[in-house]
Amino acid sequence: MAIRAEDFLERIRERGQYDTRHEAERAARVVLALLGAHLFGEERSTLAARLPETFALILLNPLPAAEPLSPERFVRATAAWIEGATEQTATWDIGAVLSVVAESAGDDLTRRLLLQLPVGYDLLFGRPQPV
Template sequence: MTWHDLVRRIRAAGRYTTDGEAEDVLRAVLAALGGHVTGEERCELTALLPPEAGAVLAGSIPLTQPLTAPQFVEAVATALDTAPPSARWATGTVLTELAQTAGEELTGRILAQLPRGYALLFGRVELAPAA
């Protein structure tokens, strides 16, 4: 997959009007995600992405305290200078596409690194343990 292919996938999935808009969304979400995904999962995901996308992901400094899913969306909203509902759409679009690229096993390991609440952003169901 090339950078242009990935941008086109984001554009189509997110129904963005231009490649530039899709590219801005992709960069913002990858930069935010890069602070959360570490170790082997970060290396594996970076290797699956086009070099430009991998560089954005790998170029983020890992956070010492991960953001909750709502805080993550808010960080994307700030980066894009947009409202939270638009940022939620952007985040879900990019993370769902990344999950499709990564596959079930790697996506599961990435989600295991994140606080509860991220699964829906990746297009996955997050079941609560039985009480």
């Protein structure tokens, strides 16, 4: 069952130590749009079903990425889409959003999502994998 939008944003706000829910929502929209471009198939649909509807639509709507972004390029892309962001603040935003996404997804789905992404995304999700 999907988490309520208010609860989802509040968890991101707390995790990211944002002053406002608006900041949490901005980070969530950007990160989920970029993530959605890199996921496909059943895993993307299953993740969308576990997110609030507004954020599920953001995850499902982007066009597929032409090529997968490395974690470093994902951070740079996020920084480019958030006004005033640096790579350091974008990394913080990504961690806040993706750690809450991973909790909503659960361990099994998160592992399957990470298999679709380039090496290193486990750290962005706050789920370091053994080498």
